[in-house]
Amino acid sequence: MWVLxxxxxxxxxxxxxxxxxxxxxxxxSDAATAIRTVVVLIFSWLMVGIVGSAPGITALSAKTWxxxxxxxxATGASWLCYFRALQLGDVNKVVPIDKSSTVxxxxxxxxxxxxxxxxxxxxxxxxxxxxxxxxxxxxxSSDEKPEKKSWLLYAxxxxxxxxxxxxxxxxxxxGVESNLGTAIRTGVVLIMAWLIVLxxxxxxxxxxxxxxxxxxxxxxxxATGGSWLCYYKALQDGLASVVVPIDKLSxxxxxxxxxxxxxxxxxxxxxxxxxxxxAGTLMMLVKV
Numbered sequence: 001m002w003v004l005x006x007x008x009x010x011x012x013x014x015x016x017x018x019x020x021x022x023x024x025x026x027x028x029s030d031a032a033t034a035i036r037t038v039v040v041l042i043f044s045w046l047m048v049g050i051v052g053s054a055p056g057i058t059a060l061s062a063k064t065w066x067x068x069x070x071x072x073x074a075t076g077a078s079w080l081c082y083f084r085a086l087q088l089g090d091v092n093k094v095v096p097i098d099k100s101s102t103v104x105x106x107x108x109x110x111x112x113x114x115x116x117x118x119x120x121x122x123x124x125x126x127x128x129x130x131x132x133x134x135x136x137x138x139x140x141s142s143d144e145k146p147e148k149k150s151w152l153l154y155a156x157x158x159x160x161x162x163x164x165x166x167x168x169x170x171x172x173x174x175g176v177e178s179n180l181g182t183a184i185r186t187g188v189v190l191i192m193a194w195l196i197v198l199x200x201x202x203x204x205x206x207x208x209x210x211x212x213x214x215x216x217x218x219x220x221x222x223a224t225g226g227s228w229l230c231y232y233k234a235l236q237d238g239l240a241s242v243v244v245p246i247d248k249l250s251x252x253x254x255x256x257x258x259x260x261x262x263x264x265x266x267x268x269x270x271x272x273x274x275x276x277x278x279a280g281t282l283m284m285l286v287k288v
Contacts (some may be wrong), residue, residue: 002238005230006246012227014253023216029083036221044183053177069254070247071168072188078161089151091258097155100132104163127280134273222281
């Protein structure tokens, strides 16, 4: 049964990107992120309730709070950039770049934490790097708006901030139950996202959000929450060495659904790139 939960985690994680894309066709990406974060926050504290880690919040040190807040700010920046990238670009281009944050995390851990990189991880980094490069295809359409071309910048920034999130968490929150840490970080993201909406004066756009897009935005939040719940259940009952690789295959779900929903097609070059990214991701999980 736990294998089904593992695949459920990958399915929901993959659906998150597609549902988010459906919800931001006409909706401002900052406003969409703020709304979605409310749903994710509910799920994150639901996880805290399930594992019973809420009492641990009183034992957190000042250092832990500082790094939780910094990690939350990095997470918020990553989500904001990711939503903007999805709004401007194709799912099958944005998702692989965002997933490359794994490589950045390893490199940052090497520099700042002194964590060693073995030969398997070295090969995996190269494969993911080459794969990501192959999947970045610049369209030469003459009628493409300049703003549309900035999706790559937002996708890269999303990966950078996602990598920083892991490092900040690693430095300052050792010993904190993971679900509690996630819930607190999500609270920081919520405050950050709504402050950005208010500072930019975008609160008026909330009333203009089409109902069907609002539904998709909320569903993307539920998909994230569903992924977390399935992932935790799978880890609780199954083998981590099997659960984690299955969850990482969510990239295939995202690209598969983007082909069905948005008619986004992979070229041979992009398909080779995707295969290299998947191979590199799975190699990251090999222990020597």
